[in-house]
Amino acid sequence: MSKIRQKLVLAGVASTAIGISPLLYYVDLSVPLKTAIALLSLGTSWFWFHLLTKPINKHLQALYVGLLNFKDGEYSSTLANHSDDEFGELYALFNATADTLRQEKQWLHQRELMLDKVLQSSPDVLLLINSDDRVVLSNYQARHFFNAAHRLEGSSLTSLLQTKPRALSEMMQENREGLFTLPLEDKAVETWHLAKGTFLLNNQSHRLFIMKQMTRELNRQEVSVWKKVIRVISHELNNSLGPISSLLHSGKIVGNQNGDARLVRVFQTIEERIAHLNQFVQGYGKFAKLPPPVFERIDWNDVIAQLRQQFPFTLDMPEQVGLQADAVQLEQLLINLLKNAHESGGSEEEVTLAIHQSPTQVIIEVLDRGKGMSESVMANALVPFYSTKATGSGLGLALCREITDAHRGHLVIQNRQGGGLCVRVVLEKNEG
Numbered sequence: 001m002s003k004i005r006q007k008l009v010l011a012g013v014a015s016t017a018i019g020i021s022p023l024l025y026y027v028d029l030s031v032p033l034k035t036a037i038a039l040l041s042l043g044t045s046w047f048w049f050h051l052l053t054k055p056i057n058k059h060l061q062a063l064y065v066g067l068l069n070f071k072d073g074e075y076s077s078t079l080a081n082h083s084d085d086e087f088g089e090l091y092a093l094f095n096a097t098a099d100t101l102r103q104e105k106q107w108l109h110q111r112e113l114m115l116d117k118v119l120q121s122s123p124d125v126l127l128l129i130n131s132d133d134r135v136v137l138s139n140y141q142a143r144h145f146f147n148a149a150h151r152l153e154g155s156s157l158t159s160l161l162q163t164k165p166r167a168l169s170e171m172m173q174e175n176r177e178g179l180f181t182l183p184l185e186d187k188a189v190e191t192w193h194l195a196k197g198t199f200l201l202n203n204q205s206h207r208l209f210i211m212k213q214m215t216r217e218l219n220r221q222e223v224s225v226w227k228k229v230i231r232v233i234s235h236e237l238n239n240s241l242g243p244i245s246s247l248l249h250s251g252k253i254v255g256n257q258n259g260d261a262r263l264v265r266v267f268q269t270i271e272e273r274i275a276h277l278n279q280f281v282q283g284y285g286k287f288a289k290l291p292p293p294v295f296e297r298i299d300w301n302d303v304i305a306q307l308r309q310q311f312p313f314t315l316d317m318p319e320q321v322g323l324q325a326d327a328v329q330l331e332q333l334l335i336n337l338l339k340n341a342h343e344s345g346g347s348e349e350e351v352t353l354a355i356h357q358s359p360t361q362v363i364i365e366v367l368d369r370g371k372g373m374s375e376s377v378m379a380n381a382l383v384p385f386y387s388t389k390a391t392g393s394g395l396g397l398a399l400c401r402e403i404t405d406a407h408r409g410h411l412v413i414q415n416r417q418g419g420g421l422c423v424r425v426v427l428e429k430n431e432g
Contacts, residue, residue: 012049013042059087066094075102125211131204133157145211168194172209179214245274293326293406295430300355303331307353311338316354323362324430325407333403336396337366337423344370346420362427369420373413400425 020041029037062079069077075098081091119126119137125145128137138152146152146160161169167180171194182190190213197208252267300321307313334353341351346369354365397413400423404411409427416422 013045016041016045055083056087059083059090063090063094066098070098070101073105075099075105123213125209127152127157127209129157129207129209130201131206135160136206168192172196175207241274241277244270248274293329293403295324296327298323298325298327298330303327303334304353306331307334307338310335311342312348312351313338313341314349314352316352316356318356321355321357321362322429323357323427325427326403329403329406333400333425334364334366336400337425340396340423341366341368341370341421344368344372344421346370350420357429360429362429364425364427366423367416367420369416369418372415372419372421397423 017038020038066077066079069075078095078098079091081088081095083091119139122139123141125142126137126139127135127142130136133156135152135155135157142152143150147163148155148160152160157172161172165180165182168182170176171178171180175196175198177195179191179193182192193212193214195210195212197210199206199208248267248270252264252271256264298321300317304315338351338353342348350367350369352365352367354363354367356363356365397411401411404425404427407427409425412424412426414422414424
């Protein structure tokens with residue numbers, strides 16, 4: 001029996017005792033009879049009050065159980081309302097509250113699912129670290145970034161950073177923000193940006209780290225600037241070459257009429273240089289106006305046949321490779337790489353085109369046994385206009401990188417052991 005019900009029963013018995021006390025005092029009866037009447041009255045009072053307050057105990061117990069369910073986060077249960085008194089109103093209020101909380105819980109659950117979906121599909125690396133230096137939230141990219149086969153929740157941040165470069169470890173431990181670089185296995189370098197935030201969660205301090213891959217974005221911005229420069233240069237050259245060509249034609253006529261051989265040679269030299277500049281401008285235009293790639297399944301037999309018409313090479317392609325790419329741009333990329341390989345100073349017989357695949361990527365390598373590249377040349381090899389050749393435009397490898405970036409891949413240049421160069425292009429297969 002609840003304490004409230006006990007108090008109500010005791011109050012009823014006490015009221016009965018107070019009510020019969022004057023009657024027993026003034027009525028002339030024997031003491032045993034008065035005692036019997038008092039006990040009978042109090043017993044009868046207790047019985048009726050106990051019987052009449054029994055529903056109160058039932059209602060209070062139902063509300064108690066319902067509130068325990070609220071405490072445990074269970075809002076699906078409701079109370080049967082068969083009373084038109086105050087308890088009926090409390091039941092109705094309880095049920096309305098349960099319905100509101102149930103809807104709020106469903107809405108929050110849907111928002112959590114949506115937020116988790118967004119976080120897991122984000123290309124950025126997300127880590128939430130608590131005050132004990134433990135990971136409490138991570139996404140798929142974070143597991144991939146730290147080469148983990150399982151979820152990172154519960155792992156120590158210090159242990160995760162042991163396999164990473166010191167620059168990243170120092171930035172995260174010291175809560176610094178900014179750009180940092182990570183070396184790749186194929187000697188390439190990736191550029192990342194680290195951002196952080198600090199906030200309270202469940203009255204505990206937490207740190208949120210967001211790492212974004214910036215390599216392709218920086219390359220895109222760099223290429224965009226070069227394209228603007230190229231467009232300006234091409235415009236100015238075209239404006240100058242037109243009048244010069246017109247004057248050259250007139251000068252050649254005058255030179256032929258006068259029979260001056262030296263003057264004729266001068267005009268021939270000018271004509272050759274104008275032709276070279278036109279070719280130069282056309283090459284820049286091809287780089288500056290590269291269209292978006294049109295992805296289709298590559299017919300390697302057709303591509304290799306086209307390449308063999310221009311360059312001899314040894315093919316290393318042990319199996320049929322599936323790739324979705326722009327056939328025209330891929331062919332242009334391979335033409336540029338094979339051309340460089342044949343101009344590297346090595347033997348034509350040692351130029352090799354190797355095409356291999358993994359479950360998700362296609363790796364294309366052009367190898368030669370030429371002179372290779374010094375560190376300074378390799379550092380600038382992908383920069384437009386940079387060339388070590390007397391007649392080079394400096395756009396061959398830059399165009400290759402532009403094509404590779406447009407296909408969401410990356411290009412790596414390495415010196416080979418024993419001499420020569422390896423240019424590796426890694427593309428996503430994108431089959432589907």
